[in-house]
Amino acid sequence: MSPGHQDDAEVDSLTLRFVGREADGSDLHELRAAHVAEVLQGVVELSSDFAKAGAFGDDLFAEVLVRPAREGSFEIEVVRAVQEFASSVGVEGSVGVPTLGAVLWWATRSMRAEVKDFSHLENGNVKVVWQDDTVQEVPREAWDELNKRKRRRKKQLRKIMAPLSDPRVEALKVAGEDSEPEEDAEDAPQAYTLTRSDYDAVRPEDDVRKRRRVFETEAQPAAVDFYSGEKWRVRTPEGTRTATVEDEAFLARVDRGLALHKTDIFVLRIREDVVKKNGRTTKTWTILEVKSHRRAAGDDS
Template sequence: MANKPTEDAAADTLTLRFTGEDEDGTQLHELRAAHVAEVLQGLVGLTSDFDKAGVFHPEGPSGSEVLVRPAQEGSFLIEVVRFTTDNWPGIFAVGGAAGVPSLASVLWWATKSARAGVKDFDHLDNGNVKVVWQDETAQEIPVAAWEELQKRTRRRKKQLRQILTPLSDRRVSALDVSGPPDDVLEAPGAEAAPTTYVLTRPDYDAVKPDDEVEETSEIFETEAQMSAIDFDDSTRWKVKTAARTRSATVEDATFLGQVAGGLAIRKTDVFRLRIREDAVTKNGSTRTSWTVLRVESHRRAAGDDDTQASVASTS
């Protein structure tokens, strides 16, 4: 059971208001329960990472815990409260303590870095970092938050994807975010993180997880038969080994020249082939392809009346 915050516990409130219309044109007033669960899980993960990085207090982790308040009237509203289980006096004054960002600001910076990317940055004398985004806007960010933004990028995208999950619902058009103002000094040309802002479907699309792709290659030699030959397209041959039959691309120019010159090939002929197998694994699914690099030799099958023939190619 979550610890109940005391009256002197430091609190930071983040309000998420999902807006949109149902199919009948009425204002949105409900979300899918699974989507709300994703939002909360994403917020808990995001808060935990930045709290461990010392973003919410200069002396280190503040023991933040995330609670949810009852919904209020209007669209679909989620009010999230982050309070510190360790009572450090003065963490939050009116509107936030000096240099301590709110959860709303952290969410803004994390989304911004995923959407726009960083163009340039500069460490300031006050210990903060002035960040220039690729959309030419600039903001001053506490160094602890800046350092955390450089880490765990894959996990960060997953957290943001969870928080923005309701935007995958066509009924939901926007997410209005609001929080307390930050007292973070502004460098020349930099802007403070907005206390209220709107996130839309392009923000949701920007945090789509990167596909995990692994590519490997292996070269081997084997005996095989040509079960299908395409004189016009070298990428549509079929190679039959003792274990399997695979489509293949033939890259041996000498062998292809011999075939074009009239080399007779029977289905029973046995070839010694040097093959490269390329494997691409994406999101747990693997696709393989074969390329015949060189035809080492060619002979008639045992019992064939023709004499053995060799078409060894040059490398």
């Protein structure tokens, strides 16, 4: 469906109003373009996931559109226009379908609060009791989607709230069309405010991957720490690296006066720990055992 077909569709309107202060103390009137792009991308991804899960009903085609912002404030009006996909379901088929604002509320709430209890109701919805004893009624399809793809959901919400990383932005006020706050609503309030604490709650977890291997190799000492085994450097066919020596028997021999030369050749059993965190890789070598030690050919010293 193209924007020109909006007249034939039911519209679910959602206003995202970012409030704050400029450096001169005036009301916030602009946002970073990169943040706005993230907001829109996050809304589209969130809407798409819940639509595919059937949270907005079956056999409906929807497109997320954006309306011009009003003057005097920085608002993003998101329109989820829904129309008949084939001929089986008309606009009236979406009666009782949750709004995009409700989905955003549930998704945000599920990231900042633990579920204390839940039960399936006869009407097909799920009654959710949060840790603070507040209660909400969530459509089953939306509930199922809320319990999937946690990492992906955090990224979507992080994008939607991206402007809150800007110190000028104090809050994000979310409202449906002609809505008033309903903080005690059992499904989801029609108007609510998200703050930096909500933004922090969807901080992505560190992507940490660990790998370990143990291998043997020949090595020569590049630098020797005679006072501890923590700052040795060894040259190997795999490169020169700092290593910690855990071979207590060998360290005792060094402590008793074992002569070492840079041309000496060792056979070492090494444990390599590789940690990849958020795209950055760190390698740590630990010398578990010095299996043998000999002078290099021609070195009679």
